[in-house]
Amino acid sequence: xxxxxxxxxxxxxxxxxxxxxxxxxxxxxxxxxxxxxxxxxxxxxxxxxxxxxxxxxxxxxxxxxxxxxxxxxxxxxxxxxxxxxxxxxxxxxxxxxxxxxxxxxxxxxxxxxxxxxxxxxxxxxxxxxxxxxxxxxxxxxxxxxxxxxxxxxxxxxxxxxxxxxxxxxxxxxxxxxxxxxxxxxxxxxxxxxxxxxxxxxxxxxxxxxxxxxxxxxxxxxxxxxxxxxxxxxxxxxxxxxxxxxxxxxxxxxxxxxxxxxxxxxxxxxxxxxxxxxxxxxxxxxxxx
Amino acid sequence: xxxxxxxxxxxxxxxxxxxxxxxxxxxxxxxxxxxxxxxxxxxxxxxxxxxxxxxxxxxxxxxxxxxxxxxxxxxxxxxxxxxxxxxxxxxxxxxxxxxxxxxxxxxxxxxxxxxxxxxxxxxxxxxxxxxxxxxxxxxxxxxxxxxxxxxxxxxxxxxxxxxxxxxxxxxxxxxxxxxxxxxxxxxxxxxxxxxxxxxxxxxxxxxxxxxxxxxxxxxxxxxxxxxxxxxxxxxxxxxxxxxxxxxxxxxxxxxxxxxxxxxxxxxxxxxxxxxxxxxxxxxxxxxxxxxxxxxxxx
Numbered sequence: 173x174x175x176x177x178x179x180x181x182x183x184x185x186x187x188x189x190x191x192x193x194x195x196x197x198x199x200x201x202x203x204x205x206x207x208x209x210x211x212x213x214x215x216x217x218x219x220x221x222x223x224x225x226x227x228x229x230x231x232x233x234x235x236x237x238x239x240x241x242x243x244x245x246x247x248x249x250x251x252x253x254x255x256x257x258x259x260x261x262x263x264x265x266x267x268x269x270x271x272x273x274x275x276x277x278x279x280x281x282x283x284x285x286x287x288x289x290x291x292x293x294x295x296x297x298x299x300x301x302x303x304x305x306x307x308x309x310x311x312x313x314x315x316x317x318x319x320x321x322x323x324x325x326x327x328x329x330x331x332x333x334x335x336x337x338x339x340x341x342x343x344x345x346x347x348x349x350x351x352x353x354x355x356x357x358x359x360x361x362x363x364x365x366x367x368x369x370x371x372x373x374x375x376x377x378x379x380x381x382x383x384x385x386x387x388x389x390x391x392x393x394x395x396x397x398x399x400x401x402x403x404x405x406x407x408x409x410x411x412x413x414x415x416x417x418x419x420x421x422x423x424x425x426x427x428x429x430x431x432x433x434x435x436x437x438x439x440x441x442x443x444x445x446x447x448x449x450x451x452x453x454x455x456x457x458x459x460x
Numbered sequence: 461x462x463x464x465x466x467x468x469x470x471x472x473x474x475x476x477x478x479x480x481x482x483x484x485x486x487x488x489x490x491x492x493x494x495x496x497x498x499x500x501x502x503x504x505x506x507x508x509x510x511x512x513x514x515x516x517x518x519x520x521x522x523x524x525x526x527x528x529x530x531x532x533x534x535x536x537x538x539x540x541x542x543x544x545x546x547x548x549x550x551x552x553x554x555x556x557x558x559x560x561x562x563x564x565x566x567x568x569x570x571x572x573x574x575x576x577x578x579x580x581x582x583x584x585x586x587x588x589x590x591x592x593x594x595x596x597x598x599x600x601x602x603x604x605x606x607x608x609x610x611x612x613x614x615x616x617x618x619x620x621x622x623x624x625x626x627x628x629x630x631x632x633x634x635x636x637x638x639x640x641x642x643x644x645x646x647x648x649x650x651x652x653x654x655x656x657x658x659x660x661x662x663x664x665x666x667x668x669x670x671x672x673x674x675x676x677x678x679x680x681x682x683x684x685x686x687x688x689x690x691x692x693x694x695x696x697x698x699x700x701x702x703x704x705x706x707x708x709x710x711x712x713x714x715x716x717x718x719x720x721x722x723x724x725x726x727x728x729x730x731x732x733x734x735x736x737x738x739x740x741x742x743x744x745x746x747x748x749x750x751x752x753x754x755x756x757x758x
Binding site for chain 2: 190193194197198200201202203204205207208211219220223224226270271272274275277278282284290292294295296297299300301302303304305306307308309310311312327328330331334335338388391392393394395398399410413414417424427428431434435438439442443
């Protein structure tokens with residue numbers, strides 16, 4: 173009898189422990205982001221207050237208004253950075269997707285000599301730390317005069333994204349049964365038509381998520397951008413944020429607002445792809 | 461014109477190979493060459509001077525370099541192990557949850573959306589000794605009444621960086637291990653239960669081998685971007701205070717751009733590249749082995 177009650181007690185304790193554990197873990201995960209958003213909305217006086225003010229008394233969008241009206245506070249031209257980031261990320265994503273699709277298709281559908289060696293070689297190019305790559309790129313771009321242009325950044329990000337895009341797209345094409353395209357070819361499609369009308373639509377969501385992943389990489393990249401971009405011509409948001417923090421007058425509220433501006437597109441896009449991302453990455457885990 | 465037609469896969473792979481060759485392989489060859497010259501940005505002529513292994517010897521005999529090297533390896537070891545354990549724990553917690561699992565999974569992804577620069581910034585803000593959340597909380601709770609100099613004291617700064625690094629990357633492990641847990645067949649666990657295994661034995665000998673490939677995928681992905689730590693360190697402490705948080709990558713950046721000693725920096729960069737390639741190949745191999753192991757059982 174007592175063993176039954178003790179067993180029941182233990183189970184209940186375990187359950188409570190589980191809920192508490194989950195709660196703490198989620199709190200730690202969410203808190204920093206929440207704190208940034210909150211700080212961007214409250215007046216600077218409250219951020220600086222000693223003893224600290226925990227419950228905000230007034231919230232306003234002043235920081236955002238200041239940032240986007242002309243040259244923002246602290247002389248950070250947020251609009252220019254935003255535009256540069258957008259142009260560079262979108263263009264490089266589109267190009268990386270096209271290259272990644274043809275490469276991923278080759279890996280998924282053909283057998284050829286040295287396949288796994290080439291695949292590993294592609295992956296190894298990603299192992300080169302950004303800062304190590306930035307040295308020769310800086311020298312070469314400076315020589316050829318394309319430093320501090322959108323073109324040089326796009327070129328760099330395409331190369332940065334291609335290996336990973338190929339990995340993901342390869343996985344998604346493998347999930348599309350080969351028979352479907354073959355059936356289409358028997359029905360009179362050319363291989364090209366079979367690809368666009370059968371395989372591409374089926375792998376579509378996966379390809380889209382690979383695209384979003386590439387976009388995020390470009391959107392967030394810092395190590396290379398910090399050296400290759402030199403002025404408002406091509407500086408991206410991460411570089412802008414660091415410029416901001418390096419200034420002497422520390423405007424925490426403004427910086428938090430800039431951080432929020434950076435995170436919002438990333439947040440939205442990651443929500444869209446979360447399902448495909450995991451399935452794409454783990455596909456090779458058990459069926460390689 | 462016969463035999464001129466390239467085979468289909470070659471043609472399809474060509475654009476990828478061209479881009480990677482142009483933007484990554486060729487520049488790396490160039491920097492490999494320049495690592496044998498005393499090249500300085502301020503003196504372009506020095507690019508044509510050949511000095512053999514002098515840069516490598518300078519790098520390998522410099523104390524700063526080895527300290528940064530050791531600190532990088534230490535940081536990676538601590539961070540990767542902690543991320544692995546915490547990720548595993550988090551994945552198990554979420555997997556056990558009976559309701560709201562979708563919401564929990566989405567929340568779990570949250571740190572993945574933050575770029576390293578943002579992670580660095582947010583922890584710089586949180587750990588700020590004056591207005592930071594951590595000190596404010598500690599003071600409000602009455603645990604301490606003085607401001608702890610999180611980013612100003614050398615050891616604490618390294619600790620703060622490791623915290624930031626773990627926060628940002630645990631979810632990579634958690635999400636992949638969770639995918640493994642969800643994909644796992646239920647029968648072996650039940651069989652182990654019937655055979656009288658303790659929960660620990662079930663986990664150690666049944667669940668864990670199944671999760672291995674997923675953990676190694678996470679490791680491979682992480683080892684591909686270990687250099688992400690550069691962004692975090694750069695924004696949080698910039699290698700300071702007094703070089704106490706200098707990592708290989710910040711040291712390279714400083715040597716190249718602040719001291720303008722490109723040749724030496726390239727030599728150091730090669731050692732760093734070697735390090736990350738070793739990591740990648742190691743985990744890639746482990747992945748293949750773990751995959752084979754369960755492949756035989758499935």
